[in-house]
Amino acid sequence: MLPSYLTMAAILFCIGLYGALVKKNAIVVLLSLELMLNAVNLNLVAFSKYGVVPSLTGQIFSLFTITVAAAEAAIGIAVLIALFRMRGTVNVDEFDKMRR
Amino acid sequence: MFNIDFTGEFAAFFILSTIMICGAVLMISLEKVVHMVVSMAAVFLGLAGMFVLLEAEFVAFVQVLIYAGAVSILMIFGIMMTKHQEAEREKAKPLHEALAAIAALCLFGVLFYAIRRTTFPEAGALQGVEDNTMAIGELLYTGYVIPFELLSVLLTVAFIGAIVLAKKEAD
Amino acid sequence: MDMYSQAAWLIPLFPLAAFLVLTALGRSFRRAGILTGTAGSLAAFVLSMIIAVDRLGGRAVDYNYAFDWIRIGDYTLRIGFEVTNLTAMMLVVVTLVSLLVNIYSAGYMKDDERITVFYGYVALFTFSMLGLVLSDNLLSLYIFWELVGVCSFLLVGFWYAKPKARAAAKKAFIVTRIGDAGLLLGILLLFWYMPDHALDFTTIQSVFDGQSGAITTGITTLIALLIFLGAVGKSGQFPLHVWLPDAMEGPTPISALIHAATMVAAGVFLIARTYDIFLDSAAAMETVAYVGGFTAIFAATIALAQNDIKRILAYSTVSQLGYMMMALGLGSLTGGIFHLFTHAFFKALLFLGAGSIIHAVHTQNIQEMGGLGSKMKVTAWTFAIGALALTGIPPLSGFWSKDLILTVAFETNPLLFVAGLAAAFCTALYMSRLFFLVFTGKPGAAADGAHESPATMTAPLVVLAALAVLAGFIETPWNGWFGSWLSGEAEAAHGSGVAIVASIAVGLIGIYVGWLIYGKRSVSRTAARERLPWLVKLLEKSYYVDELYAAVVVRPLKTIGSLLMVVDEYIIGGIVRLTGIVTASAGRTAARLQNGQVQTYSLTAVIGFVVIIVAIVGRRFWP
Numbered sequence: 001m002l003p004s005y006l007t008m009a010a011i012l013f014c015i016g017l018y019g020a021l022v023k024k025n026a027i028v029v030l031l032s033l034e035l036m037l038n039a040v041n042l043n044l045v046a047f048s049k050y051g052v053v054p055s056l057t058g059q060i061f062s063l064f065t066i067t068v069a070a071a072e073a074a075i076g077i078a079v080l081i082a083l084f085r086m087r088g089t090v091n092v093d094e095f096d097k098m099r100r
Numbered sequence: 101m102f103n104i105d106f107t108g109e110f111a112a113f114f115i116l117s118t119i120m121i122c123g124a125v126l127m128i129s130l131e132k133v134v135h136m137v138v139s140m141a142a143v144f145l146g147l148a149g150m151f152v153l154l155e156a157e158f159v160a161f162v163q164v165l166i167y168a169g170a171v172s173i174l175m176i177f178g179i180m181m182t183k184h185q186e187a188e189r190e191k192a193k194p195l196h197e198a199l200a201a202i203a204a205l206c207l208f209g210v211l212f213y214a215i216r217r218t219t220f221p222e223a224g225a226l227q228g229v230e231d232n233t234m235a236i237g238e239l240l241y242t243g244y245v246i247p248f249e250l251l252s253v254l255l256t257v258a259f260i261g262a263i264v265l266a267k268k269e270a271d
Numbered sequence: 272m273d274m275y276s277q278a279a280w281l282i283p284l285f286p287l288a289a290f291l292v293l294t295a296l297g298r299s300f301r302r303a304g305i306l307t308g309t310a311g312s313l314a315a316f317v318l319s320m321i322i323a324v325d326r327l328g329g330r331a332v333d334y335n336y337a338f339d340w341i342r343i344g345d346y347t348l349r350i351g352f353e354v355t356n357l358t359a360m361m362l363v364v365v366t367l368v369s370l371l372v373n374i375y376s377a378g379y380m381k382d383d384e385r386i387t388v389f390y391g392y393v394a395l396f397t398f399s400m401l402g403l404v405l406s407d408n409l410l411s412l413y414i415f416w417e418l419v420g421v422c423s424f425l426l427v428g429f430w431y432a433k434p435k436a437r438a439a440a441k442k443a444f445i446v447t448r449i450g451d452a453g454l455l456l457g458i459l460l461l462f463w464y465m466p467d468h469a470l471d472f473t474t475i476q477s478v479f480d481g482q483s484g485a486i487t488t489g490i491t492t493l494i495a496l497l498i499f500l501g502a503v504g505k506s507g508q509f510p511l512h513v514w515l516p517d518a519m520e521g522p523t524p525i526s527a528l529i530h531a532a533t534m535v536a537a538g539v540f541l542i543a544r545t546y547d548i549f550l551d552s553a554a555a556m557e558t559v560a561y562v563g564g565f566t567a568i569f570a571a572t573i574a575l576a577q578n579d580i581k582r583i584l585a586y587s588t589v590s591q592l593g594y595m596m597m598a599l600g601l602g603s604l605t606g607g608i609f610h611l612f613t614h615a616f617f618k619a620l621l622f623l624g625a626g627s628i629i630h631a632v633h634t635q636n637i638q639e640m641g642g643l644g645s646k647m648k649v650t651a652w653t654f655a656i657g658a659l660a661l662t663g664i665p666p667l668s669g670f671w672s673k674d675l676i677l678t679v680a681f682e683t684n685p686l687l688f689v690a691g692l693a694a695a696f697c698t699a700l701y702m703s704r705l706f707f708l709v710f711t712g713k714p715g716a717a718a719d720g721a722h723e724s725p726a727t728m729t730a731p732l733v734v735l736a737a738l739a740v741l742a743g744f745i746e747t748p749w750n751g752w753f754g755s756w757l758s759g760e761a762e763a764a765h766g767s768g769v770a771i772v773a774s775i776a777v778g779l780i781g782i783y784v785g786w787l788i789y790g791k792r793s794v795s796r797t798a799a800r801e802r803l804p805w806l807v808k809l810l811e812k813s814y815y816v817d818e819l820y821a822a823v824v825v826r827p828l829k830t831i832g833s834l835l836m837v838v839d840e841y842i843i844g845g846i847v848r849l850t851g852i853v854t855a856s857a858g859r860t861a862a863r864l865q866n867g868q869v870q871t872y873s874l875t876a877v878i879g880f881v882v883i884i885v886a887i888v889g890r891r892f893w894p
Contacts, residue, residue, distance in 0.1 A: 001109065003215050005154070007119050010211040012143075015124040021200035021874050025133055027178050029870075031140050034171060035124060038147050041163075049154045052221050056232075056239050059156045063236070066159075066166050067251050071258035073171045078176040078262035084108040084182045085268075096867025199873055206881045210888050 005046035018082045019024035026083075026090040030076045112153055120146035137175045144168040158233040275325040276334035276354040278318065282362060283401035285314040286369070286394040289771030293391035297755075301386055309373040312397055316366035318887050323359045327756075335407055335473060346468055353407035353472065356756055357608065361404040361540060364615045365737035367738075368532040369397040371731035376524045378727035379630055389429060393528065396422035400533050404540070408471035412541070416454065416505070419534045426529060427521040427786075439520040446514040450504015457497030461548075464490055472544055477546040486701035488552060495548045495555035498541065506592045509566040512819055515589055518605055519581035523626030526581060531622050532615040533589050539595045539611050546604055560600025564680075564687040564694075566593030569814070571697035575704070576810035579635045580625050583705055586813075587661065588618055590694055594676055597687055603679040605746065605754035610672035612753075613742050617660035617669055624654035627728050628709060631721040637708045641715035646722060649729045651710045653736040658702040660739040663695055663778045668743030670774070675746065678770040688770075692777050699781020707789035846850045 012035055019032030041062040048058025084090050123142035130136050144167040151160035240248050289311025293304050373393065380386045399418035406412035428440025462468050464486050466477060478486065484495075502508070507515035518530050529535070542549060542559065549555050570589035578584045590612050595714025598606030627650045628643060629635055644651040660669035673695065680688040723729065746753035788794045800807045812818070864871070 001113070002112075002220050004113060004117075005150070006215045007212060008150075010208055010215065011121060014123060014208040014211075015121075015128060016878065017207065018111075018200055018204040021126050021203070021877065022197050023128075027133060027175055027182070028127075028136055030178075031127060031136065031175060034167070035127070035140070035143065038167070041159075042147060042150060045151055045156045045159055046152045048156065050220070056235055058245055059159050059232075059236060060239055062156075062159050063162060063240075064247065064251060066162055067255060070166050070170060071255055072259070073174055074262040075258055075265070077174055078586055080178060080235070081181055081266045082613065085200035090182045092870060093868060196871065196874065200880065203874065203877045203881050205887065207877075210881070210884050214888055 002046060002050040005042060005050070008040040009042040009046070012036075012042065018034075024091050024093055026080050026092050026095075027077075029092060030073060030080070033076075034069060034073060037065060041065055109153060113150070116146045116149045116153070119143075120150075133179050134176070137172055137179065140175075141168050141172045144172065156232065158236050161233075274510055275318075275322045276359075277336070279322055279334070279354045279362070279405060280336070280357075282315045282318050282366070283398045283405065285318070286397035286401065290391050290398060293387055293394060298385060298387050304387035304390050305377045308394050309370070309377070311394050312366060312373050315355060315397065315401065316363075316370045319359070319362035319366045322354065322398070323363045326356055326359050328352075333473075335471075337407055337471065340475070341891075348410070349408070349471065350405045350411045351471075352405040354405070357540075357543060358404050360608070360612060360757075362401065364612060365397065365400050365404060365533050368528055368615060368619050369393070369400075371619070371623070371734060372524045372528040372552055373662040375524075375626070375728050375731045377526075378725045379626055380522060385429075389413035389426075389522070392422055392425050392429070393525075396426065396529060396534075400537070403537060405510040407473070408469075409461065409475075409545070410470050412544070413454065416501070416541075417451065419529075419537065420444065420451065420505075423447075423529050423534055426525040427518045429522055429525070430520070433520065433856035436520040439514075439517040443514040443518045443602060446511050447504040448510055449491075450501045450538075453497045453499075453504070454501025457494050457501065460490065460494050460497065464494075475545060475563050476547050479551045491548060492552040492554045494866055495545075495552045496558060498545055498548065499555065499559055501715060502538030502541050502596070503562065504538075505541070506535050506596070507589045508538070508562055508593060508596060509569055509707065513813075513820060514564065514571065515830045516582045516585040516813070519579070519585050523581065523629060526585070526627065527619045530860035531614040531618040535592060536595075536611045536615060539592065539599065539607055542596070542599050543604055543608055549599070550602075555662045556600050556602065556669045558600070560597050560684065560687060563596025563598070564690040566590065566696040567597060568690045568697070571694040571701065571808055573813045574701040575697055576807055577684065577701075578638055580637050580705065580709070581622070581635055583637070583701060584618070584621055584625060586702070587621075587698065589663070591618065592699065594673065594691065594694070597691065598676040598679060601676075601683050602689065603676065605751075605757055606672070606676045606679050608757060609675055609746050609753055612745075613660070613668035613739070616735055616742050617657045617667075618655060620739050621661065621734060623728070623732055623735065624650050624657060627724040627732065628654075630724050630728070632814075639715045640709045641712045642710070643714075643721055644710035647724070648725060649732060653729075653732040654710070654737045655706060656739055658706050659885060660743075662699045662702050662782060664782075666740075666743070666774065668741065668840065670738050670778075671743035671747055674771055674774050677774050681770040681773075692773055695774055696777045696781045699778045701784050703782045703785025704789050707785060711790055712792075713881070738824075792805055813820045 016032045016035030016039060020029050020037065023029050023032060044058040044062040044065070046058075048054065048056065048062075051058065080090055083095065087094055118144050123139045123146065126139040127136050127143065130139060144163060148160040148163040148168065151157075151163055289307050292307050296304055296307070333353060333355045335351065335353040337349040339347050340350045341348040373390070376389065376393070378387075380389055383389065396419060399415050399422055403412055403415035403419060406415060424440050424444040427443050428436050430436045431440070458470065461475070462470055465473075465474065467479075469475075479491065504511045515530060517536065519526055521530070549559065567590045570586045570593060574583050574586035574590065577586060591610070595607040595610045595614070598610060613878045627647065628640065631644070631647060631650075633642055634640070656667065663673040665671075677688060677691050677695070680691050681793035725837070786796075864875075
């Protein structure tokens with residue numbers, strides 16, 4: 001079963017990557033990032049059961065990842081709101097301050 | 101993948117993965133942002149189901165709590181606090197999108213190829229853990245206590261930072 | 272005995288130091304600049320004088336000091352300095368004229384904004400000229416030879432705001448360059464054929480002693496002619512004389528220093544220095560003699576019809592240099608050098624006198640002058656002495672040197688003797704024309720308000736006038752001291768009654784005719800113009816040599832140049848512009864990547880990551 005889970009995680013990760021690269025709405029970009037993190041979690045938990053040395057460490061790590069992802073989502077939304085207040089939009093195309 | 105027995109686990113995996121892929125693709129292709137979040141919640145829930153399949157009940161519980169609960173709600177709040185009347189009316193950038201699609205597909209191809217080529221050793225599945233939550237709790241407070249405490253600090257810092265960032269300038 | 276000669280290397284260093292100080296001072300230190308320049312040449316003059324006086328008593332040994340400069344494989348190039356009686360004399364001439372010109376310029380250039388620069392150039396020139404004189408081998412001589420050329424260029428074009436001065440500077444540089452190329456070729460040939468590739472004068476002297484036969488006559492002639500080509504360019508001999516009259520666009524003290532007394536004499540000095548090569552080749556000697564004789568008469572006739580006071584003197588200089596060349600070609604080293612010596616003084620005197628006149632009347636056209644004799648007494652008297660010396664009236668210096676040359680010509684080559692006499696007649700005529708038109712008669716258009724020049728300008732005139740009177744007595748028909756001092760051979764009394772009488776008679780007749788036409792006005796001035804208009808026109812236009820060169824050399828070269836210009840503009844320049852366009856567009860493309868869009872950046876990163884992953888995985892999993 002392990003290859004199935006890994007393939008599933010790869011599919012999720014690639015969809016998330018595409019979304020993060022293409023989507024204009026910053027919130028959707030954040031969602032895509034969450035999707036990629038979830039794919040990683042799936043990998044970790046799958047290896048925790050079907051890995052060479054099965055153990056609970058994978059699950060612990062996925063818990064850590066979830067925590068960090070939650071923090072990231074909170075910060076990301078806060079930054080977005082601050083940016084929206086400044087620029088009046090959440091379209092990532094408009095955020096090109098780095099150019100100047 | 102194609103020579104596995106048609107067991108109960110496989111059936112459940114098949115259903116869950118269908119839900120998740122559909123949710124993810126809809127998240128990419130839907131028009132309205134709220135709909136996207138909803139389809140994303142489906143993906144989160146499906147993943148929680150997969151965790152259950154993988155005998156990681158506590159992680160599944162946390163997944164539902166944090167992702168399907170907290171993050172989705174956070175996103176919806178974010179959508180509410182910003183303007184979305186124009187709802188994904190974006191300028192087409194065909195070259196950019198095509199390149200991104202090619203890159204994602206290439207990455208998937210490589211990963212898939214690597215997964216197919218690798219012979220994973222047949223290891224015995226994780227045996228005899230009666231209470232998954234208890235075991236994880238013991239491990240967290242013994243072997244991983246320092247990362248755990250660090251993470252708590254990180255969370256505190258992150259939430260304070262989020263508050264400061266999102267606070268109105270005038271205050 | 273040689274104690275002072277050993278210190279000769281110090282002489283050029285004084286003007287060099289002055290030049291460096293002047294360059295460092297900048298333009299604001301006008302008085303300090305004048306003092307520095309004058310002090311430099313004064314120190315050089317004092318030391319030169321000490322050395323020369325030291326060498327007067329008895330027969331001093333040539334002093335030579337050289338050190339290894341460059342060692343290439345087996346070949347060692349030695350450079351150094353050499354003091355002979357010839358160089359000692361040249362040192363005195365150069366430093367004395369330089370000193371007087373320095374003093375004179377304090378008055379003449381008083382109001383010029385760039386007087387400090389001017390003094391710097393003069394100091395640099397003096398340094399180069401002294402280095403040229405002191406060089407003990409042809410290579411370092413060539414270096415200094417080019418340096419004086421550069422200084423001449425800088426000083427002719429000193430008033431570069433005038434287009435004519437710019438053109439004259441360029442012309443002087445380019446025309447002398449033709450001669451310099453010849454000299455360089457000659458030096459290279461000599462380097463090729465000399466045993467041990469030696470280029471120092473001592474070795475040259477011993478190799479070309481007429482009997483060793485180390486170098487065949489044909490090669491010797493070729494070398495001699497190439498060196499002579501260099502002298503022709505520098506000394507303004509026909510056919511490269513065209514730059515010298517134009518060089519009069521420079522400040523007048525420069526005309527006196529560079530284009531009358533020192534640099535143009537460098538050609539004569541060069542031939543005197545390599546005289547042994549010429550002595551080995553009869554053909555080269557004949558060429559030198561005939562070119563010199565032709566130039567003497569050729570330039571003298573042009574001077575008859577000119578109206579610009581400085582151009583008259585310039586053509587006169589060309590003519591007198593022709594005399595020197597003729598003397599050298601006829602085998603009389605003494606004659607050539609002696610005339611160089613006397614000519615340096617009286618021609619510098621004439622130029623400085625002309626400068627004094629120009630300073631007073633602000634024109635160079637002699638037709639607009641007149642009656643200046645009463646207003647500028649010192650200038651008039653000293654100018655008269657210079658003119659008489661140039662004409663060759665005894666007992667002034669010019670008489671003795673010119674007489675020596677004519678005597679040699681009389682004894683060896685009657686044709687050149689006649690040419691020399693004719694040139695002497697023309698000289699007398701144009702000098703009397705110049706003198707009477709400027710100093711006598713009714714005051715001309717520009718003569719109003721003319722006044723005597725300040726003492727800084729008249730004092731050098733007086734000194735030079737005294738020298739113009741006295742310098743000739745070192746070598747007279749009954750006393751050949753100078754010749755024996757110069758060559759080390761026994762004193763030989765020479766002299767031919769016929770030559771003396773003929774030269775005096777020709778000079779006096781010339782002056783008399785000039786006085787009749789321009790002084791007493793008993794003969795119409797326009798008589799010649801009415802009878803022979805084409806001849807006068809021909810002379811006024813300097814035999815159309817400039818026009819000929821323009822048509823034959825300059826215009827074809829300019830055509831080729833403009834053709835090449837087109838190649839440069841559209842092909843070379845096109846390539847250059849293309850490079851620029853390609854680079855700029857590449858830059859614009861790259862700048863478009865830098866669009867500030869985070870997603871574009873991350874897409875780029877992902878593509879790079881995928882490429883790396885594919886490469887690694889391909890290596891890992893490919894069978």
